[in-house]
Amino acid sequence: MKKLEDILQSAAYARPGYVLATFKEAAAPVFRLNARVLTLAKKPLNPIEEGYLRAISAGLTNTAEISQFLGLPSQLLTGTLAALNAKEYVQYSRATSSVSASVSLTFKGRIALAELISIVPEERMVRLAYDPVLKKVIFAPTSSLWKPAEIRESGRLELPLCGARKPEASEVSLSEVDKILKRFPRRDEAVPNLLGIQRIERAELNFIPCLALYYRAVSGNDVQVAFVFEDRFDGSSDFFDEGYELAFSRLGGPELIGSRHVSESAQVENLSALFPDTDSAAQMAKLAELEQEIASSQEHEATPPEAPIDFKVDKATRAQSRLRDLTQRFIRCHEHPKMLEKALSETSERLLIISPWVRAQVVDKSFRESLERLLKKGVKVHIGYGLAEDDGNKKPKDAARGKVPISDSTRRDFERLAKAYANFKVYFVGNTHRKHLVSDQRFAIVSSFNWLSFKGSPDDRARDELGFMVTEPEHVEKLFLDGIELLQQGYDHPAQ
Numbered sequence: 001m002k003k004l005e006d007i008l009q010s011a012a013y014a015r016p017g018y019v020l021a022t023f024k025e026a027a028a029p030v031f032r033l034n035a036r037v038l039t040l041a042k043k044p045l046n047p048i049e050e051g052y053l054r055a056i057s058a059g060l061t062n063t064a065e066i067s068q069f070l071g072l073p074s075q076l077l078t079g080t081l082a083a084l085n086a087k088e089y090v091q092y093s094r095a096t097s098s099v100s101a102s103v104s105l106t107f108k109g110r111i112a113l114a115e116l117i118s119i120v121p122e123e124r125m126v127r128l129a130y131d132p133v134l135k136k137v138i139f140a141p142t143s144s145l146w147k148p149a150e151i152r153e154s155g156r157l158e159l160p161l162c163g164a165r166k167p168e169a170s171e172v173s174l175s176e177v178d179k180i181l182k183r184f185p186r187r188d189e190a191v192p193n194l195l196g197i198q199r200i201e202r203a204e205l206n207f208i209p210c211l212a213l214y215y216r217a218v219s220g221n222d223v224q225v226a227f228v229f230e231d232r233f234d235g236s237s238d239f240f241d242e243g244y245e246l247a248f249s250r251l252g253g254p255e256l257i258g259s260r261h262v263s264e265s266a267q268v269e270n271l272s273a274l275f276p277d278t279d280s281a282a283q284m285a286k287l288a289e290l291e292q293e294i295a296s297s298q299e300h301e302a303t304p305p306e307a308p309i310d311f312k313v314d315k316a317t318r319a320q321s322r323l324r325d326l327t328q329r330f331i332r333c334h335e336h337p338k339m340l341e342k343a344l345s346e347t348s349e350r351l352l353i354i355s356p357w358v359r360a361q362v363v364d365k366s367f368r369e370s371l372e373r374l375l376k377k378g379v380k381v382h383i384g385y386g387l388a389e390d391d392g393n394k395k396p397k398d399a400a401r402g403k404v405p406i407s408d409s410t411r412r413d414f415e416r417l418a419k420a421y422a423n424f425k426v427y428f429v430g431n432t433h434r435k436h437l438v439s440d441q442r443f444a445i446v447s448s449f450n451w452l453s454f455k456g457s458p459d460d461r462a463r464d465e466l467g468f469m470v471t472e473p474e475h476v477e478k479l480f481l482d483g484i485e486l487l488q489q490g491y492d493h494p495a496q
Contacts, residue, residue: 132164266466
């Protein structure tokens with residue numbers, strides 16, 4: 001599975017004419033079905049059936065002879081003969097001059113005797129995964145499905161059913177189920193032939209992890225929501241699941257997960273106060289120009305017929321290089337996780353992070369290990385969080401819809417690190433929406449992006465996130481000092 005940062009980088013320029021406004025780690029609904037199906041199964045012949053067929057094959061033609069040959073009572077063999085006749089393994093025939101009927105093997109009977117198996121209808125229970133959006137059975141091993149509680153714990157956005165419901169037996173395609181049975185046969189058992197789906201005995205709502213990508217048109221208000229699934233079991237190598245995107249859109253899904261908010265213009269709070277000489281309109285125009293150059297160069301149509309093979313790649317590379325070389329520029333939502341990762345891995349002297357909320361889904365094991373490596377090297381780390389109001393007693397309270405400023409597990413992790421390292425400072429800041437990231441003298445970013453909670457907040461509305469990055473040392477220093485001043489004026493509350 002690719003890292004989130006790499007997926008976002010691949011997705012960023014995948015749609016010319018659109019920008020990747022934001023993203024959400026999500027989960028698509030899937031019904032896990034226990035279905036009772038009717039199959040044609042191969043069963044071993046029982047000893048009496050085998051003996052009866054061998055007797056007929058040896059030339060015995062009536063029940064009395066067969067009973068004497070097998071040494072079994074005729075009453076027992078009468079039932080066996082009826083069963084073999086029902087399976088069309090034997091047939092009766094009687095001449096007009098004969099008192100009793102004679103028995104002979106049919107073509108099916110000769111095959112059964114040769115293979116010592118019987119093909120009979122059999123009911124069996126199978127487990128299937130049914131996608132209510134695509135309205136079909138899909139390839140999805142049980143191990144890939146998440147329970148609702150697991151999705152809530154992970155903080156992923158649950159994609160809505162969009163009015164869909166669990167399927168009836170008549171709504172499940174027989175051919176699709178047949179493909180599943182052939183792909184996942186029972187161990188040490190031949191693949192059965194499917195005759196029909198008898199009934200759905202149980203349907204349990206599960207989920208498959210995915211990434212929802214919100215694209216906003218460069219011109220106009222069109223918004224598209226694309227999906228990248230973390231695991232593909234159908235053999236597809238496509239980056240986007242276009243079939244799911246189309247089906248979800250037809251059901252009105254994008255509107256239900258907040259696509260309308262993405263069309264609203266992104267803003268970077270306090271930008272004009274921090275950098276009054278910045279021409280935001282010109283900066284955005286330059287960013288859009290380079291983005292579309294990168295995106296269009298990745299399309300086959302953008303390559304002139306007479307151009308060398310590597311023309312398209314070189315054109316995109318040059319545009320990306322010019323984008324990176326800008327000393328001041330806006331950065332899109334998809335660039336933020338990569339810059340955070342860069343700060344955690346490459347900072348050598350000082351690191352500043354200000355984020356209103358902190359979630360364990362972001363401050364995960366990998367984050368904590370990177371943070372502690374910095375602390376062991378002597379890097380001074382400052383983290384500010386919290387969006388609260390003062391109740392008059394200097395006790396911080398969250399003012400943002402009752403959201404918990406920091407998850408309990410992360411608070412404990414921060415407390416442990418603060419006790420172990422004097423160069424680690426954590427502050428509860430109760431008077432700002434600002435989000436800062438400053439790494440050494442190399443770069444500083446002020447943004448609308450929640451650095452430490454961009455995962456794990458499914459109720460947060462989707463919106464176009466935007467940041468402004470500077471790399472000139474004097475501007476980096478200015479943003480660092482602004483952040484430190486903010487932390488010192490807030491609540492110094494390492495244990496919050």
